Amino acid sequence: MFSTTPSEIIEYLFCPRFTYFEHVLKIPQYEEKNYKxxxxxxxxxxxxxxxxxxxxxxxxxxxxxxxxxxxxNLLRGRVDEVLTLKDGTMAPLDYxxxxxEDKIYRTYQxxxxxxxxxxxDTFGVEVRRGFLVYTRSQNRVVEVPIGLEHQRxxxxxxxxxxxxxxxxxxxxxxxxKQKCVTCxxxxxxxx
Numbered sequence: 001m002f003s004t005t006p007s008e009i010i011e012y013l014f015c016p017r018f019t020y021f022e023h024v025l026k027i028p029q030y031e032e033k034n035y036k037x038x039x040x041x042x043x044x045x046x047x048x049x050x051x052x053x054x055x056x057x058x059x060x061x062x063x064x065x066x067x068x069x070x071x072x073n074l075l076r077g078r079v080d081e082v083l084t085l086k087d088g089t090m091a092p093l094d095y096x097x098x099x100x101e102d103k104i105y106r107t108y109q110x111x112x113x114x115x116x117x118x119x120x121d122t123f124g125v126e127v128r129r130g131f132l133v134y135t136r137s138q139n140r141v142v143e144v145p146i147g148l149e150h151q152r153x154x155x156x157x158x159x160x161x162x163x164x165x166x167x168x169x170x171x172x173x174x175x176x177k178q179k180c181v182t183c184x185x186x187x188x189x190x191x
Contacts, residue, residue, distance in 0.1 A: 002023075002161070002162045002165050002166065003071065003073070003074060003075060003076045004074065004075055004076070004158050004161045004162070005075070005076060005077055006075075006077045006110065006111045006114035006115070006154075007111075008022075008023075008161060009075075009110060009114055009154050009157045009158060009161070010107045010110050010111065012157050012160065012161050013106075013110060013157055014174065014179060014183075015173055015174035015179055015180075015183065016160065016164065016171035016172065016173070016174070017170075017171055017173050017174075017185065017189055018183075018185065019160075019161050019164045019165065019171070020164055020169070020170055020171060021185045021188065021189075023161075023164070023165045024164065024165060024168055024169075027185070027188070029184040029185070056083070056093075056131075056141070059083070059085070059131065059141065059143075060085045060086040060087065061083045061084070061085060061086075062084050062085065062086055063083075063084045064081050064082065064083045064084065064093075065081065065082040066080070066081055067079075067080065067081075068081075068082045070082075070115075070118035070119065070121075070122045071118070071122075072117070072118060072121040072122070074155065074158040074159065074162065075114060075117060075118060075154070075158050076118075077114055077115060077118055079092050079093075079094070079115045079118070079119070080092075080093055080094050080095050081093040081094075082115075082119055082123075083131070084125075088125070088126075089125060089126045089127060089128050089129075090119050090120075090123060090125045090126070090127050091116075091119075091127060091128075091129050091130050091131060092112055092115035092116060092119060092127070092130040092131070093130065093131040093132075093133065094108070094111060094112060094115070094130070094131070094132055094133070095132075095133045095135055096108060096132055096133065096134050096135065097135055097136060098134050098135070098136055098137075099134060099136040099137050100134040100137040100140045100142060104132065104142060104144060108132055108144075109144055109150070110153075110154065112130035112132070112144050112146060113130075113146060113150040113151055113153060113154045114154045115130060116130060116146045116150070116151055117151045117154055117155060120151070127146055128145070128146055128147075129143050129144060129145050129146055130143075130144045130146055131143055131144070132144060173189065
């Protein structure tokens with residue numbers, strides 16, 4: 001069975017045709033050329049090295065696992081930190097090479113929802129929240145609530161992605177035509 005990543009779920013939720021073009025037709029989107037993507041990947045490596053001994057006591061962290069690769073039957077991903085909290089729950093923490101602008105982007109939330117699902121499946125411990133660290137805002141930590149409906153959303157997206165790939169299915173495009181303006185596949189997509 002096909003296993004997807006948080007990035008692929010984010011792309012699918014942006015427009016299901018991303019999955020078709022990238023995984024069925026094998027047309028790459030060349031994100032390696034995107035400075036912010038590359039800087040973010042490098043930043044993750046730097047932060048993991050610098051913060052090995054740092055505990056977030058004000059968040060109620062009792063222990064943490066750094067740079068965890070987790071997987072289940074539909075999803076796989078690498079979590080910057082898996083935190084165990086005083087209340088017995090666990091939480092993902094993800095570094096973002098970004099400035100906090102008083103809102104949390106849906107893509108960041110979706111990534112945390114994916115990690116929550118992976119953490120619950122791997123460790124058998126409830127996840128009720130996740131944390132984002134905005135490195136370009138003096139490492140500001142922002143809490144994101146996570147509920148069952150959020151994990152259901154990413155689970156359904158994973159199942160739909162697998163169906164598109166396994167059945168060579170051409171999905172409907174996003175109903176939000178504004179998204180088409182910035183889409184890397186806009187020149188080959190038939191609406």
